[in-house]
Amino acid sequence: MQASFKKLTLLVFHQQRQQITEMLQKIGVLHIEFNKDFHSEAIDILEQNKNRLVKTIDIIEAHESKKTIKSDKAQEPVNCAVNDVLDLKHRMDANILQKESLLKDKLQRIPWGDFDLSKIQRLRASGIKVKLCIATKKEYDTYDFGSLIHRLVQITSNQVYFVVIGKPEKPIPFESVKVPERTLSELIKSEETLQKENEKIQQEIASYSSCLTHLKAELTNLENQLAFAMVQGSYHEHQKGSILSLKGWFPSETEPDLIQYLKTEQLSYAIEAPNPENDVPVKLKNNRYSKLFEPITKIFELPNYYEWDPTPLIAVFYPIMFAYCLGDAGYGLIFFAASLIGWFGFLKHTKSLALMGMILGLMTTVMGLVKSGSVFGIPTNSEQSELFQMLGKYVLIPDDRDFMFNAFNVALMIGVVQIFLGIFVSIYNKLRYDHYTKAISQIGKLLIVKGLIWIFLADMQEIATLQHFGMLRNILLIGGVLLVLFFHDMEQALPARAASGLLPLFFIFTGVLGDVLSYVRLFALGVASSVLGLVVNQIGMQIMENSWWGLLIGVVFLLFGHTLNFCIAVLGSFVHPLRLTFVEFYNNAQFKGGGKAYQPFKKQPIES
Numbered sequence: 304m305q306a307s308f309k310k311l312t313l314l315v316f317h318q319q320r321q322q323i324t325e326m327l328q329k330i331g332v333l334h335i336e337f338n339k340d341f342h343s344e345a346i347d348i349l350e351q352n353k354n355r356l357v358k359t360i361d362i363i364e365a366h367e368s369k370k371t372i373k374s375d376k377a378q379e380p381v382n383c384a385v386n387d388v389l390d391l392k393h394r395m396d397a398n399i400l401q402k403e404s405l406l407k408d409k410l411q412r413i414p415w416g417d418f419d420l421s422k423i424q425r426l427r428a429s430g431i432k433v434k435l436c437i438a439t440k441k442e443y444d445t446y447d448f449g450s451l452i453h454r455l456v457q458i459t460s461n462q463v464y465f466v467v468i469g470k471p472e473k474p475i476p477f478e479s480v481k482v483p484e485r486t487l488s489e490l491i492k493s494e495e496t497l498q499k500e501n502e503k504i505q506q507e508i509a510s511y512s513s514c515l516t517h518l519k520a521e522l523t524n525l526e527n528q529l530a531f532a533m534v535q536g537s538y539h540e541h542q543k544g545s546i547l548s549l550k551g552w553f554p555s556e557t558e559p560d561l562i563q564y565l566k567t568e569q570l571s572y573a574i575e576a577p578n579p580e581n582d583v584p585v586k587l588k589n590n591r592y593s594k595l596f597e598p599i600t601k602i603f604e605l606p607n608y609y610e611w612d613p614t615p616l617i618a619v620f621y622p623i624m625f626a627y628c629l630g631d632a633g634y635g636l637i638f639f640a641a642s643l644i645g646w647f648g649f650l651k652h653t654k655s656l657a658l659m660g661m662i663l664g665l666m667t668t669v670m671g672l673v674k675s676g677s678v679f680g681i682p683t684n685s686e687q688s689e690l691f692q693m694l695g696k697y698v699l700i701p702d703d704r705d706f707m708f709n710a711f712n713v714a715l716m717i718g719v720v721q722i723f724l725g726i727f728v729s730i731y732n733k734l735r736y737d738h739y740t741k742a743i744s745q746i747g748k749l750l751i752v753k754g755l756i757w758i759f760l761a762d763m764q765e766i767a768t769l770q771h772f773g774m775l776r777n778i779l780l781i782g783g784v785l786l787v788l789f790f791h792d793m794e795q796a797l798p799a800r801a802a803s804g805l806l807p808l809f810f811i812f813t814g815v816l817g818d819v820l821s822y823v824r825l826f827a828l829g830v831a832s833s834v835l836g837l838v839v840n841q842i843g844m845q846i847m848e849n850s851w852w853g854l855l856i857g858v859v860f861l862l863f864g865h866t867l868n869f870c871i872a873v874l875g876s877f878v879h880p881l882r883l884t885f886v887e888f889y890n891n892a893q894f895k896g897g898g899k900a901y902q903p904f905k906k907q908p909i910e911s
Contacts (some may be wrong), residue, residue: 306586307555314571331905333551334584341536349529366508395504402497411491417487434467436477544568583608585898593618595659603894609736622666624880630829632671633679639664674700680836717795726892747786754780818887832872839864
C-alpha cells in the first residue's frame with residue numbers, strides 16, 4: 304500500500320526566506336520540489352566537501368580491521384583528518400601502481416636469473432655488444448652464430464633464453480629483450496619495501512577509526528546544510544522578487560497538524576490534491592510482515608503514485624517460491640540459523656533483513672517436508688530411520704506424476720495464481736487511477752487466460768467435471784477475444800481498432816504459455832538441489848566405507864559438498880523468484896514503476 308499525498312504551495316515575502324526554510328526544516332514533513340536548474344558556488348563547495356568526507360569514511364572503514372594500536376586521532380580537526388587520510392590513500396595507490404610495474408619487470412627477469420649487471424656494463428664500455436635473446440629450440444640449434452659468443456641461460460618447454468656477445472655482421476633474427484637496469488634481487492627488494500610501506504600506511508589509516516564518529520557527525524551536518532541550501536534555491540520569485548513561492552508534498556495524515564502550524568505562523572498557503580501530471584513522491588505503507596519485503600520491491604523500482612503497491616503480494620509469493628527452489632528442509636534450517644546469528648551479529652543494524660531470512664528459512668523447512676520430502680539430500684521416504692518414516696507422512700506434494708498435485712503441477716499452479724493476481728492488479732489500477740474503458744481489454748485478457756487454463760485442466764489433466772462445461776469455456780474465450788479486439792485502444796476508430804487488436808491477442812496467447820512455463824524453473828531448481836544433495840551423500844558414504852582415513856575424508860567431502868550445494872541453491876532461490884516477479888508478474892500487472900521515494904526536508908540528528 305501507499306500513503307496518500309497532497310501538494311502545498313507557500314507564499315512568503317523575500318525577507319522571510321531564511322525564517323520559513325528553518326521552520327519547514329523543523330516541521331520535517333514536506334517533500335520539497337527542488338529547482339533542478341539552481342546552482343550556486345556555496346552548493347558546489349558543500350557537495351565537494353561532502354564527497355571528500357564520504358570517500359574518507361569509506362577508506363577508513365575499509366582499513367578499520369587493520370588497526371593494531373590505540374590512537375589519539377579522535378580530537379583531530381575534520382579537515383586535517385580528511386586531508387591526511389586522502390593523502391595516505393594517494394600514496395598507497397601510487398605504491399600499488401609502482402608495485403605492479405615492478406611485478407611486470409620481475410616476471411620478465413625471472414627466466415634470465417639474477418646475473419651481475421656490472422659485467423654487461425663493462426663489456427658495453429669496451430664497445431662489445433650484449434643482447435638477451437629468445438628463440439625456439441629448433442631455431443637456436445640450427446642458427447650459425449659464427450664468431451659470436453652465445454651462452455644458454457634457460458631452456459623451457461618451447462623457448463630458449465640465451466645471451467649473445469660480440470659485434471654481429473648482420474642483424475640476429477631473434478626476439479631481443481632490453482637489458483634491465485636493475486637486478487632481480489633489487490626488484491624483489493624494492494617490491495618488499497613497497498609492501499612494507501603500504502602495510503604501514505594501512506595501519507596509519509586504520510588509526511583514524513577513532514574519529515569515525517566525529518567524521519560521520521560532520522557528514523550529517525554537511526548533508527543538512529546542503530539540503531537547506533537546495534531548498535533556499537528552490538523558491539520561485541514573483542513580483543520582481545518581492546514575493547516568493549515554494550512547493551512541496553506532504554502525507555495526507557499530517558495535514559491537520561501542518562495546517563495548524565501554518566495558521567499559527569500566519570502564512571499564506573494553498574493545498575491541492577495531486578493529479579496525473581504531478582510527480583508525486585511515494586511512501587510505502589504496509590503492515591509489519593509485508594514491510595519486511597519492501598527491500599525486494601525496491602530492488603527493481605518503486606511503484607509510481609498512480610498504481611497499486613505490489614509489496615503485499617510479493618510478501619506472499621516470494622517466500623513460497625524461494626522455499627520451492629531451495630526445496631530441502633535441512634538447508635532451510637541452516638538458512639534460518641544463519642539469519643538468527645545475523646540478528647545478533649552481522650545483521651544487527653538491519654534486523655528486518657535477518658527476520659526476513661528467518662521467515663525464508665522456516666518456509667523452506669516446511670516446504671522441504673511437504674514437497675517431495677528431503678533433509679540434507681536424504682529422502683524422507685527412506686526406510687533407514689523411524690524419524691524419516693514419520694516425516695514421510697507429511698509429504699503433500701510428491702513427485703508422483705500420476706498424482707494431480709505433484710511437484711511439477713504445483714509449480715505451474717503457483718505461476719497461474721500469480722499471473723491471475725497480476726491481471727487483477729492491472730484491472731484495479733485502470734479502474735482506480737485511469738478510466739473504466741481502459742480496464743475492459745484487461746478483463747478480456749483475464750477471460751482468455753481463464754479459458755486457456757480451463758483447456759489445460761480439462762483436456763491435458765483429464766478433469767471430467769470441467770469437460771462437461773465446454774460451452775462455458777468457449778464463451779469465455781470468445782468473449783475475451785472480442786473485448787481485447789474492440790477495447791484495447793479506445794483512441795482508434797472501430798475498424799482500425801479491430802485490425803490492430805490482432806497483435807495484442809497474439810501476445811496474450813503466446814505470452815500466457817511462456818509465462819506459465821517459466822514457473823517450471825521452481826520445480827527444476829528444487830529437484831536439482833535435492834538430487835545434488837543426494838549425490839553428495841552417496842559419494843561421501845562410499846568414501847567412508849574404505850578405512851578410518853576414508854571416514855575422515857568422507858566427512859570433509861560431505862561438509863564441502865553440502866556447503867557448495869547450499870550456496871548454489873540459495874543463489875538460485877534468490878535470483879529466480881526475483882526474475883519471475885519482475886518479469887512475469889510485473890508484465891501481467893502492467894507495472895510502470897518510476898516512483899521517487901518520499902524524502903521529507905528535515906534536520907537529520909547528529910550522533911555524537
